[in-house]
Amino acid sequence: MDAMLHRETKRGGMTDDARQAPDVAGADIPLLQLDALVKRFGRFTAVDRLALDIKAGEFFALLGPSGCGKTTLLRMLAGFETPDAGRILLDGQDIAGIPPHQRPVNMMFQNYALFPHLSVQDNIAFGLKRAGLPREEIKARVTEMIALLKLESMERRKPDQLSGGQRQRVALARALARRPRLLLLDEPLAALDKKLRENTQAELMRLQRQLGMTFIVVTHDQEEAMMMADRIGVMNAGHLVQVATPRQLYEAPNSRWVAEFVGGVNIIDGKIASRDAGRVTIATPDAGGIIAAAPLQALTTDQVCVAIRPEKVRLSAHESAPDDDDAGGINRLAGVIAGISYLGGQTRYQIRLDSGAQLRASVANIARLDLDAFDPAQRVVAWFAPDDCVVLDR
């Protein structure tokens, strides 16, 4: 495969922080295309008319709450479930009817599904033997995989003699050994403890870039998805609600549901009062008039909500709030500190506004001494810029 590296161009108004993604030269068709895919279990629709394109060399994450259909989608790609309608195109070819053992796709299972009666090297060689490769080739590839995943000196061990992290690496080696066009990972890090998980995330990214392979990972952990993936598809109730880069997803969610699902957020309900060049003013019962950047997508009604991320809410002691004239109008809300959670890198404040509504703010602890920390019940002004507000349908 001729992997030409080029930087993805910026799209729309948002800064796109997509990593360098290798692309098949001259091929405009995406590696994987899902077209109006439907899967029902009895009366329950697990995946509903889902469409998605994934490019070669991409690290894609499917993110969603449990039961949203992400695992069903992955199992359809692997061939363990047959779609009720729609097409799965791999390199432009419909593979929906092809059984799992004939697909150029491999999967890493959530519980690893290592064969307990086979040693590490036999587990890795399992898929290669089925592919009918010559003996020397199998040996060479197993050695390569063992080196790639740092499994030296464990070749002869059985899975029950390995730690959780080692099992995870064997499972990965076994799935990678066949050099699939597409690697599916079902909650690959769910069974690992936190420290190991962070190392393994970096490891997965390194492997994906080194091999230039296309990864699709299913996860319910948004931090994990944002850390590893080039693009994230957020699923809810069988629908793909937003497909975007991690930054777009966080900073420009396309619905209230996504805004609330990905990261912490303050949501203030209101009604559009006026619009002028690039700005809208929203009348809210909880926070008065809020000036926000004009929404990127069309709204269905005037009944809207404003989403502000907690770290975009700045706090000042009463007197020292900034004046209105900088940055074209600042939203200022007065209140008292109602709760403080110190988390090391940041402190989360719960502010009770004068209207009685609650607002969350998180402040980075950039100095070791608590000179600029706020006290419980202290009166403060919470302020945030119009550009930090996202206006969404309610």
Place this chain on the structure above:
Amino acid sequence: MKHLSRFNITSLTLGLAFLYLPIVVLVIYSFNASRLVTVWGGWSLRWYAEFFNDAAMLSAAAMSLRVGVVSATAATILGTLAAVALTRGESFRGRTLFSGMLYAPLVMPEVITGLSLLLLFVAVNAERGFWTVTIAHTTLTMCFVTVVVQSRLGSLDRSLEEAAMDLGCDPLRAFLKVTLPLILPSVAAGWMLAFTLSMDDLVIASFTTGPGSTTLPIRIYSEVRLGVKPEINAICTLIIGSIALVIIAASLASKLSSRQGESAAPL
């Protein structure tokens, strides 16, 4: 452990004596030198030698062994397939009926099973002998194999087979390469169970056998009706010994199987 009261010790002793004393007496008397079953005449291996020179008894034993091996093997293959169909098959029509019918021989009185098979063999005009007994024993023991194998299959992680298919196995090879090695101890335990059941069956065998193909239990039963010879004690001691060995082997096999099952389970 709780302190045992005098009452508990007494009832335990009486219970065990009731269960095992006859067998112990039988074993001891098999080494009796006397011709009379009830009179002790000193230790001897005479009756064992007698048995190994008794052509009719030996041929009955050989017949039982052959029936046991063939029917246990057939029952193991069929019973394992049934267990796979019940645990792995998608819910096909009549699945409940199928599993119910499979377990029917477990509770069916042997007289009824034997009689109905006899009627069947007569109806199809099958010559009664080795094959009819073997078929009858296969139907009797298959459900036991299914029960043993099914419990193991049920605890086996389904994703192991999916992983095998993902790595290029068609469903049959996935079964042979992954599932079968993992359930093998249970399959072996099932075979041994089927073999023992076939070896000691009297009722069904006497319904379905024909002239010239007498199994060991039938032979013993007919000998005893003419009067108990000490030789019978010797044969029974041999049977008890071999069955005990088979049962120990079967329990070891299933222990091994469950230990593998634990290690196969996810964290």
